[in-house]
Amino acid sequence: MTVATEAPPPSGSGTATRPRAAGRRTGPSGGWREAAAHQLFLVPVAAVFIVLFVIPLGQTFYWSLTDFTGYSDDFAFVGLENYRTILSDPSMTAGLTFTLLFAVGTTVLTTVIAIPLAVALNQRLYGRNLARSLFFFPAIPSMAVLGLVWGYILSPLGSGVLNSVLDSTLGLGPVPWLSDSTLAKFSVIMVGVWGGAGWHAVLYLAYLQSIPHEYYEVATIDGASGRQRFFHITLPLLMPAMVISQFLLMTNGLKVFDLPxxxxxxxxxxxxxxxxxxxxxSGVGQGQYGIASALAVLFTIAVAALAFSQLLISRRIERRVL
Amino acid sequence: MTRHSRHLAAALSLATALAVSACGGGGAADGDTLTLLAWDSEEVMTPVLEAFEEAHPDIDVEATYSPPVAEYIQALQTRVLSGTAPDVFLIAAENKTNLIEGGHVLDLAGEDFLAGVPEFNQQTYGADGAVYGLSLSSWGAGILYNEDLLAEVGAEEPPDTWDEFLALCAELKDAGITPYLEPLDAMPGVLSAFLGAYDASTGHTMDDEIFSGASTFEETWTPLLEQYNRLYDEDLVTRDTVGLGPDQVEAEFANGRVAMMIAGPWNVNSVREAAPDLEVRMVPIPGVDGGEPFLAGAAAPGLAINPESGNIEAAKAFLSFFASPEGIEIYQAQLGAITVTDDFEPPLDPALDPVVEDVRAGNVYLPQIAWQRAEDVLNVEAVAQIQRMVQGEITPREVAQALDRKLASS
Incomplete structure (x- = not known):
């Protein structure tokens, strides 16, 4: 009997983890010390999060209830007046509409372009590295620089770069790229897609290269067409990359400023x-920090809701596909 | 915590405290160092500052630079709010109300250096008899025209009346010449001039009446907006102007592709650089409904003194030097600005001759400077609504009504 109780536990994952878990719950002070030491590693991150996010967000909410101008500490509490002003201002609702359109438009179009582009850039072709660099290049300059350059390209006058090309090649009259409301929205979204598609294609490329080649070989032997291989192997295995890419596209799209x-x-x-x-x-130019803060609070809530919803949906799809 | 780590923590705390206190002390400097937040570039300001330090060897100027307009306003605002405002800074249309109401600018009324500055420039940055900015130049925007292109339809210069101007545009268009372009990313110069002429005809009471509630934008602006919109309604000018920036309009003009453009003195300098052989000249904007030709324009931002400064005398010495013929000559040579002090005659491009006298006399008008509150709020609204009007989405009356609504909610 004694021999049996003193015998070492049999090897195996189930029994091997049990004593450690039991030790953590019931062991002497070393257990909580270890746990506390682990938690200590989170302190710097938590401190940064609190200082750079929680406190500013709290302050923003506080200012959103005031008529703070940004020039004087002499301000008054106005309750939810700033929120009422925002929700009744047509320019703010127009701003919200275009922001959502830009975020969704760039997310969808960039994804639709970046995945096939990544597949193409993953093929064995002459000058592949040069092609990858060329497509990645638009992501290097800031969006503000792209905006200024594209302003000349898309000039609505006949002397604009794109209009000159259209005139000389197709005989088309000047197109009001930036002076017609609908075309201006389209132009801003297209430039955003042009600037981001290459970057996201490289992201997809990294994931593509991690897909085992054997999958394609087996599928080819089984007689799968190129289209079937793409939709049944490539696309499902790219789902983790799509989650990351679309999350980045959506959040960057929602907070876009420099390009438009x-x-x-x-x-x-x-x-x-x-x-x-x-x-x-509103905040800087017009000294309406109260209104700008209220807008920032509403926008933070909207972005958080959208981002969480997107993550939730993406993960659900990811789980179903993989 | 070991003794060693306690010492390290203490040293880090001390270092942090010193760093924070050093950052916090960057505002109004004591002693003979004068802090300045400049609006113009370092290239423009350096000769002026060197001359000042040579004339006042006991004062060192510590200048920081922030480009106009939004970045400057933000930089100054941050420093004012944190109690680190420089001794001298710029008061502009965009921040004057907030700076004056917040008590962040010193009253300069009665100072000797204001003696040669026209009343118009003093009043632009003043309130209730006080003067808060030393504005030493003004600008005026008129019609810059290509003499050769106008000669093709037999015209020597743009006419004085709006009807005749529109007729000239029609003639140019019929001759295959683009008659006129303007960037619509800001308040249209033509409309500003119409409003200025009307304001002058009422004895400069137009904005008082609007802001006191005795009148409205709808009542005052609608007829002038309708006149301005004839450019587009009568298909004389492309509606694409809503998508153009000032550089693009200037490039079209410099390349000889357009006969007339709205322009300020700065455009004349850059057109000369881009197209030295182009024969150009500037005239005031034609008058509407029998009114006089007028110019869009304003007094340039003024130098202001921080009332919390420990260096007020040095700051006044700086302003005094800037306003002196010696100081202003150096500054004017850098920018080619139309300076307004009575003891210095600025050397200017001859193309500006027809407008210089009016600009120096203050016969210029810009709504966002003349407005008495919510200047930038109204300006942003006006520009956006005018763009919509030019696109044909709304009527001139609806533009004015939108401004009334904005004023009521601001």
Missing amino acids: YTLTNGGPGFATQTITQSIIV
Whole structure:
């Protein structure tokens, strides 16, 4: 009997983990010390999160209930007045509409372009590295620079770069790329897609290269067509990359400022105005920090809701596919 | 915690405290160091600052630079709010109300250096008899025209009346010449000039009446907006102007593709650089309904003194030097600005001759500077609504009504 009780536990994953778990719950002070030591590693991150996010967000909410101008500490509490002003202002609702359109438009179009582009750049072809570099290049300059350059390319005059090309090649009259509300929205989204598709294609490329080649070989032997291989092997195995890419696209799209600001300055009218532009113009340009803060609070809530929903849906699809 | 780590923590705390206190002390400097937040570039300001330090060897100027307009406003605002405002900074249309109401600018009324500055420039940055900014130049925007292109339809210069101007545009268009372009990313110069002429005809009471509630934008602006919109309603000018920036309009003009453009003095300099052989000249914007030709324009931002400064005398010495013929000559040479002090005649491009006198006399108008509150709020609204009007989405009356609503909610 004694021999049996003193015998070492049999090897195996189930029994091997049990004593450690039991030790953590019932052991002497070493257990909680170890747990506390682990938690200590989170302190710097938590401190940064609190200082750079929680406190500013709390302050923003506080200012959103005031008529703070940004120039004087002499301010008054106005309750939810700033929120009422925002929700009744047509320019703010126009800004919200275009921001959502830009975020969704760039997310969908970039994804639709970036995945086939990544597949193409993954093929064995002459000058592949040069092609990858060329497609990645638009992601290097800032969006503000892209906006200024594209402003000349998309000039609505006949002397604009794109209009000159259209005229000389197809005989088309000048197209009002930036002076027509609908075309201006389309132009801003297209430039955003042009600037981001290459970067996201490289992201997909990294995931593509991790897909075992044997899958394709087996599928080919089984007689699967190229289309079937793409939809039944490539696309499902790219799902983790799509989650990351679309999350980045959506969040960056929602907080976009530099591209529309430099390309159209929010015009014509309020057609391409974004929420971030409204926040900056109201807060800094117009000394309405209360209104800008209220807008920032509403926008933070909207972005958080969208981002969480997107993550939730993506993970559910990911689980179903993989 | 070991003794060693306690010492390390203490040293880090001390270092942090010193760093924070050093950052916090970057505002109004004591002693003979004058802090300045400049609006113009370092290239423009350096000769002026060197001359000042040479004339006042006991004062060192510590200048920081922030480009106009939004970045400057933000940089100054942050420093004002944190109690680290420089001794001298710029008061502009975009921040004057907040700076004056917040008590962040010193009253300069009665100072000797204001003696040669026109009343118009003093009043632009003043309130209730006080003067808060030393504005030493003004600008005016008129019609810059290509003499050769106008000669093709037998015209020597743009006419004085709006009807005749529109007729000239029609003639140019019929001759295959683009008659006129303007960027619509800001308040249209033509409309500003119409409003200025009307304001002058009422004895400068137009904005008082609107902001006191005795009148409205709808009542005052609608007829002038309708006149301005004839450019587009009568298909004389492309509606694509809503998608153009000032550089694009200037490039079209410099390349000889357009006969007339709205322009300020700065455009003349850059057109000369881009197209030295182009024969150009600037005239005031034609008058509407029998009114006089007028110019869009304003007094340039003024130098202001921080009332919390420990260096007020040095700051006044700086302003005094800036306003002196010696100081202003150096500054004017850098920018080619139309300076307004009575003891210095600025050397300017001859193309500006027809407008210089009016600009120096303050016969210019810009709504966002003349407005008495919510200047930038109204300006942003006006520009956006005017763009919509030019696109044909709304009527001139609806533009004015939108401004009334914005004023009521601001």
